[in-house]
Amino acid sequence: MPFKVRCRLIGFMNDAAKFPCHFDYEIGEEFTYDGETIEGRICPGVLLTMVPAVWQTFFSGKRAYERIIFRYSGLSAKDPAMKQYDGIGFRPLKEAPPGSGEKSGIVVSPEIPTTRRGGTGFACADCRTSAYFLVETVDIASGGYTLPYYRRAMAILEKVKEEPGLTVEGVLQKFSDWEREEIYPPLGPVNVQLMLEDLEEVNYVELRDGKAYPGGSPG
Incomplete structure (x- = not known):
């Protein structure tokens, strides 16, 4: 059944100091959709990527995304020597690459999850900043x-x-x-x-x- 959905800004994938968000979003800002009403500020730059994620979560909840196998694989690096094992040449990373800072962990972390992870997210269309929102179910929809x-x-x-x-x-x-x-x-x-x-x-x-x-x- 439908869920009330919350979209919460959890970070910027690129350099927001050099390329500030023109909508003046701040980390922690959020908006919700209850089946009828949207509460909160929505930048036009997120509409393209927001709608599919909100639509799927609204109808299916976090379970719609918990079977995406890539979410349980951690980070990786190109390594041609490993091609004989995995077929394409990658190896797992035990930690984020040097210099990546906190940005590498916004979407996926090096740790291998021990439980299923539902939910999804989306980034704004401005690749200079790429504000990243987490999409969550917070209640049963009533609108x-x-x-x-x-x-x-x-x-x-x-x-x-x-x-x-x-x-x-x-x-x-x-x-x-x-x-x-x-x-x-x-x-x-x-x-x-x-x-x-x-x-x-x-x-x-x-x-x-x-x-x-x-x-x-x-x-």
Whole structure:
């Protein structure tokens, strides 16, 4: 189900001191989209790269990107001697190249992740500065046509709070036939499972062994 999405500036890929951002963005600045409204400042220079990342995250959350294998490979350097092993001639780097500073770690770090990493990012189209934004899910979307889905998700959350440890079937049984079938969207095992997974992504619930328990706060 749709998510509220936050885009947060985490760094400049190039030299912002020599080529200052003409939009005067500062690290930490952010904007959000909830399915209807954008809150925050958006430079025209990020529109081209922003929209695909926000669209995908809005509909699929961080899981849309967690299977991109390159994100788990760390940094690398060209090394023709390694071609006999990898086929193209690269070797892993244990640390960032000298002189790269913090910029090399904005998108990927030398460390090999031990857990899956979801989410994505985008950089502005001005290659002199390249402001880089992290795209994150921070809540369930409630704007525009997402409101019925938000209300359904919140109703499911209330059932889980009332009786921790509910399975998908247990959640469905907490609603009457009329509540399940006559309120849009109608509830079934597939969309209830998806709603529980999405509620877990933004920390409303925790799923353990097919059972849902109340979580913390969204974000």
